[in-house]
Amino acid sequence: MRQITYAPSKYIQGEGELDRLGTYCAQMEAGEAYAIIDPYIVSVYGEEIRSSFAAGGVALEEREFQGECSFAQVEEIVSELYLERVGVILGIGGGKTLDTAKAVSHYAGLPVILVPTVASTDAPCSRVAVLYFEDGRFDRYLSLRRSPDVVVADTGLIAKAPVRLLAAGMGDALSTYFEARACRESGAVTEAGGLGSIAAFSLARACYDTLITDGAAALEDVRQGRVSDQVAHIVEANIYLSGIGFESGGLAAAHAIHNGLTILEECRHILHGEKVAFATLAQLMLEQAPEEELAAVAGFCREAGLPVTLAQLGLADIAPEQLLAAAEASCAEGGPMKNMPFTVTPQDVYAAMLAADRRGQQAG
């Protein structure tokens, strides 16, 4: 079986990178730029972005992202593009804006530059876009022809986003090493379509080590408005290390359990990475991981304000049959639970979630 590793062609990270977008587009010599941007970013940074393109000598057409990242919207944008002039697509904003830009670039056959303005998940570096229907229901995963051409993370911008979003990104990144480790043990086929590579596994490990070393300090710095080295390390861990680590290292029980939890109305308000944090602890319970590892993960979550109990997920009064239904959903056919190195039943997941909850309630 072959191994496959995907990564963006270029990953750029630094403070004030928003001001250099025009230069990066000029370097691509691709023609005019078409940017899909979050309305909030337009209102606060619109002038900055426009002057960056003026300085780079690249014409810029802007479109504010509204509604859903849906196939209908993507199709509409592609049909409006002046393909004889536009040579590069940009996405500047949160997950749905970036996914829209990815999908537009895919269907228009153009390169894409992604500028995440939050570090709340590890999706920006992946070659997958999640499409929804206009009413918000999940539609499908769209596999792109290739990984994003350029990902630009402006640490100054990301540090100004609400601290809960950075913490959620740390929760999403927390699972990456443990899921890649499970896939390596089982020989699972990863999201990249092959076996996990040494490269992806090493980045997943570096991701975990970075979170443990710098996570707490980074959150404190962001609260104080400082863009420190620790903040930069966590941005890299959340976006790049975790991004390559999950896509080419593989997903397993943590994301499977996350997916199961999404059926519960009671935890709709909990962010992706927050659910993944609890689900990581539950995966370790399934694996009967050593106490030292449980303590490290539970302690990390507690320090970062990530949920480690059912109550913190909004599930304090959950009926056993509802939790069992989520456990069943986490073992759905074709989902990442199959990547575990042993058979996992819904009953096992149910017991692991209760064990994680008990462990989460303990101090230390």
Ligand SMILES: [Zn+2]
């Ligand atoms: Zn995730």
